[in-house]
Amino acid sequence: MKTPENLKYGKTDEWVRLDGNIAIIGISDYAQDQLSDIVYVEFNKDVGEVVKKGDILSTIESVKAAGDVVSPVSGKVKEVNEILSTKPELLNDDPYEQGWICKVEISNSVEYEALMTAKEYESYCSERH
């Protein structure tokens, strides 16, 4: 399981990479592995919409289950990764780069700071086994 050091992680398995005040959000390697083959990604928020921490950004459906991607931060949606609509498998193949889901302009960096570090997330995942 990969958990890149430079990212922060949420308890519902989202990762965040902060680029200035833009939070790039995706799902972790652990999450994609649990879901198995992902066949559909639905975006629940449009570009320009305001989201609160905890809002559902997207619903991901695999051959086994459907899961929500919950926003780990509050802010305004700047971009969604439309390519996932036609290539949902990118979430399995490359969850941390090409498989990003959504970019949110954050309004409150405290929320970001409060997220788990890679180490904390790794131990969080290992406790769930």
Next chain:
Amino acid sequence: MFIPHTDSERQEMLKCIGKDSLESLFSDIPEKYRFPKLDLPPALSEMEALQELTELASANNSCDELICFLGAGSYNHYIPAAVDMLLRRGDFFTAYTPYQPEISQGTLQAVFEFQSLIANLTGMEVSNASHYDGATACAEACLSAYHHFRGKRNKFIISPSLHPHYCDTIRTYLGALDGIQIMDKSESIQQVNPQFLAEQIDENTALVIVQYPDFLGRVVDFTSFGKTVHEAGSLFAVAVNPIALGLLKPPSEFDADFVVGEGQPLGIPMSFGGPYLGFFATKSELIRKISGRIVGETVDGKGNRGYVLTLTAREQHIRREKATSNICTNQGLMALAATIYMSLLGKSGLRKVAELCYQKAHYASEQIAKISGFKIRKEWIFFNEFVVECPENPKTINDFLLHEGVLGGLDLGDYYPEMKNCILFAVTEKNTKEDIDILTELLEEAVANG
């Protein structure tokens, strides 16, 4: 009565859940309700029961004996004998779509063929495995549109000439959602130009649904209307009579997003209103928003052709609590009837049936228009149903017709107060010229007597 569990199995089950008797299992139910005395007549033998049911059934008037000119959503078409013959094969007749569907390749293949035929007939890219009836298929189109816009558009414009029962079902389905606005002005039923519908469309409109031919039998070209709907960013649904599509251009040419309808005319008897068949076709891009299921063709590990449940996008066995549709069944047997019917008729056969319906209905309308006092709306283009304005109360006329062995048309005054004195007549390929001439003579007589 056949009860599959033996006494010892029951004891084992009771023991497992810690109960010592069947009575203690039901102890939560107050005793007086547990085994109530039922006031039933003495048991009958099979022969006696059959006799009684036959007597009851013979009290009905069926269209085998009557000359039928009633339609309004259910039509008296000829059903080739092969339809029933194949339908009653035990392999199809008793088979519910199993929970491991791929084990029933025959059932899945039949559904696959049905989908292919419906997609062809409507001109659409995708068809699902069917719904209960035309009304539920219409309601599912509304729900699909609702989910497509994720609830952000909540206005639904229903053409006033959509079947009134379909409107009721749409209301029932949409009634469970918050903030839904349903536009259906019944006073506009006589308007033909869909422009008045266009005036109601705004940026909050999720879907516009029309019927083709409409409830009054009229045929309107919705090509430019489809554009108007899409310019507002709304979706467009068309409810069709599948037989009419043998002759009319398919709604795909109106750029319809959903084509739905009642499949009863395709080889299913009228039988008191059910079981019927809803069909539902759409564009590939909307496939994730539809309810029901889609069967696909694939190959197995050895390269053999096989059929699978390809998509059940909104159902619960994948989406669990996130499911937005809980109708998991489909009208498998009725879909099979329609499949056999369409396969037997083929493209040219279906066209022939449609042409016969059209020609005979037009002959009937011309003959009726000749009777003094009866009026036909000449400017209305119709398929096999038409409105006749009568000089007498339609109930009196229909009673007289029935007395003479003719099932008359629908009294429109029952549905639209502004259309009292109007009857909706339907003509199919089963009506002979003699039938139509009898109707005309009887109408003349009915008025002369009145």
